[in-house]
Amino acid sequence: MRDPGVDALLAGSRHPMVPAVQELRAALLDGVDGLTEHVKWRSPTFVHGGADRMTVSLSRADRAVLVFHRGARVRSDAFGFADPTGLLEWRGPDRALVTYTDAAALGAAAPVLTGLVGAWVRA
Template sequence: MGTPSADVEQYLDDLRHPLKDGVLRLRAAVLGCDAGLGEHVKWNAPSFCRDGRDLVTFRLHPRDRLQLVFHRGAKVRADTDGFVFDDPTGLMTWLAPDRAVVDFPDLGAVAAHEAQVVELVRRWVAT
């Protein structure tokens, strides 16, 4: 299991979001999928990192949904042109060659896609 953060715990205790239960569920699933993941608050939301590099971050605004942003750090990397990531789930919407989001409009979507998202995170972290 990844390493939970006291800062994220406090953030989540204070969080007022209609899909908070989905955030909590996805957080537990993501932390549970890779022992090397850590977390902190970035972009005013929980973010998962490895070796100090942010890789997956919640996006909680607008408040009518939640998203997971898959990225390779805050800045565009020099190797972006050669980056390829296969998404057999079709859940990812690509915003740039190395940045994608997965949308969860409701708690049903979280439950329906949790296992697929965990597999995407496992693979993303390994890239």
């Protein structure tokens, strides 16, 4: 379900990646069972099972950074995830980034990213 807060956040942004983020957003919400969204950290954040799992950062004008995580804090329980896409740039044991500097590439990657997010939230 689309969150009106995310609608408003993106509608008010002049970031050049917003149209591609909207495309990704629609693909994720339609393609990942149980995924919802809200605004957190002034960014669209996707939630599964009550936990924040992926955030789209548009804090830099030249890129969109997808932050894969398991909530705000690093958790101490074991987490293993095999990235079938090779897209994840690991930043910790349960945190990774995928960065796009080209809106067309982000839009084209929506199907692959939907599969990756789906696998991430089920891990």
